[in-house]
Amino acid sequence: MSGDTSARLLALLSFLQTPREWPGSELAQRLGVSPRTIRRDIDRLRDLGYPVEATMGAVGGYRLVAGKAMPPLLLDDEEAVAIAVGLRAAAGSPVEGIEDASVRALAKLEQVLPARLRQRVRSVGAATVSVATAEGPGVAPEALVLIAGAVTGRERLRFAYQGWDGARSRRLAEPYRLVASGRLWYLLAFDVDRDDWRIFRVDRIEEPRLTGARFPERDTPEPDAAAFVRRKMYSSMPTPEITVTVHLSAEEVVRRLGANPEEVEVLGPDVCVLRGHPDTVPFSASRLLMLGAEFEVHEPPELVAYIQALGERALRATRGTGGREASEKFTKGSPS
């Protein structure tokens, strides 16, 4: 059985992933083989495409460096928990460009995460999620992971769905793809009962369950699922367009907000207009306020009202406290 050899190679990879240099002799001792075998193992790893670099000389040693492909990651318990927590946060508030990748990675990890670690992830993760989203419709990572698994596993999904009018219905669907838009997740699926393609907001899906039944590939309405979802979305509900004037250079706005450069219109060296960007109202408000610059909200009345309510509440919160003089000091230095 080469299980011996393979296990040793994995252990070797695990050692080499620690950011330090390992002398061959020490590796040999730890793995219980001769140094010659270690050298051969290093060769094997290199043949597998994992670039092991060696520094020669008296204090030399081996270490794994960045190569062309990702080597298998060997994590200890704590690291695995840390990654799971980070991914849950990332999935709850998707970052443009990697939305589904982080869900896939999370699904992969949770599939093999030992039970005792899963417990720790849940307890630690509760805090993070609340920090990131605070309020607004949070998408439960559990549901996301389950659905992502159903998509790649081609398993039918049964769930309760609450429509935009509040009506609740039971659905049986063949999930085709998950699409993130702004801070929300959408599922493109074939609704078996209604015999047509439908788009579901994931945060309105309740109690998703795998039926266990596999389904065959179906003709998709469009190769680009994201485009399809976006079009359907825009046509079905009027997305509130945001328009804000910001007293800051366009580059700064793009940098601080991580916004799409196309959404920012330059009005002057220190003024620009930010538009588009469909997002949650509370979230947009928070980002604008934390920008650290003067601005004026024009467009969605809800956002204007929300920010005004926030401002009034903030002033109420500081009333009665001797904040007047301190405030002036602050406004002068403008909270950067």
Added chain:
Amino acid sequence: MSGDTSARLLALLSFLQTPREWPGSELAQRLGVSPRTIRRDIDRLRDLGYPVEATMGAVGGYRLVAGKAMPPLLLDDEEAVAIAVGLRAAAGSPVEGIEDASVRALAKLEQVLPARLRQRVRSVGAATVSVATAEGPGVAPEALVLIAGAVTGRERLRFAYQGWDGARSRRLAEPYRLVASGRLWYLLAFDVDRDDWRIFRVDRIEEPRLTGARFPERDTPEPDAAAFVRRKMYSSMPTPEITVTVHLSAEEVVRRLGANPEEVEVLGPDVCVLRGHPDTVPFSASRLLMLGAEFEVHEPPELVAYIQALGERALRATRGTGGREASEKFTKGSPS
């Protein structure tokens, strides 16, 4: 060379980590070996401690389930990027309980992350970090990763440090441990020039460089680095204590803020006092405002001033827009 066998085992693990069932025949075909060999490989994986579960019957197949130990994670490019981005965000604003683990995991990942992916992580990550921290002293993940590597690799570190009084000095230190407290990172290290243990705030460290020189283990001032750092910190600088009255039940505050229950004092069914919690002023302000409830800030004058400034700015931002009536509608329904 069993490189063949080992490579096949890794590929097999990679397949099985996808959340779906794999029939042995398909695996055999994909890996170019006979089904019998696949069965033997499955046995090998099981011997290695990775529980491969099989469902029998006509539509059966293999899949990897959670076991006792973490199997090596085999990620594709996008998943690796997603994890790196998530970890960077988690390291920038450490979550209680897994601070150093996420930095360790990030160090491990960045060590082997292919160059082309590193580029993508940087571009995508910029957005995330700005969303999470917006402003305030953000800790650069790069520096954290470098320092974490120096700690585990026992390498001396050279850097420029800006003291609390603004004085800048060059340091040569033997890094012993990274400790997170609140949203800040501290490095406990032995300052070689001053011949004593010192605590450095990581966000004040500039241009950290590895010297390449290893250093021997030194007698630590205390086994519990975290406790040591905390004690030193409290004694050296007066940490601003936060005191806020929140018009919300204590449980809700704990849940929404992810706060420590000890920090919340119950005043009534819908009133409580939140105190302690040393944190960045802008961050605290943001969290309080997004709480979705009335509150009064008492304690750190800076926070009071900051929130007041924020409130005034918010009102300025909505001036001239017809937000009055909408605002009243909103305040009545209190943005949940």
Added chain:
DNA sequence: ACCATGTAGGTCGGATCCTGTCCTAGTTAA
């Protein structure tokens, strides 16, 4: 009830590979 399609596992022979023990060569820091 029966069959197709899965997993599970035994046995065998031949080819392959792996390991430890010798070597020698080249590199670097003290």
Added chain:
DNA sequence: TTAACTAGGACAGGATCCGACCTACATGGT
């Protein structure tokens, strides 16, 4: 110069691996 490290060739004995058979058993659909 020496010590400590990587790099790699040659060799022989033993272990391992692989494919090709085979049987047993579980499951779902016809």
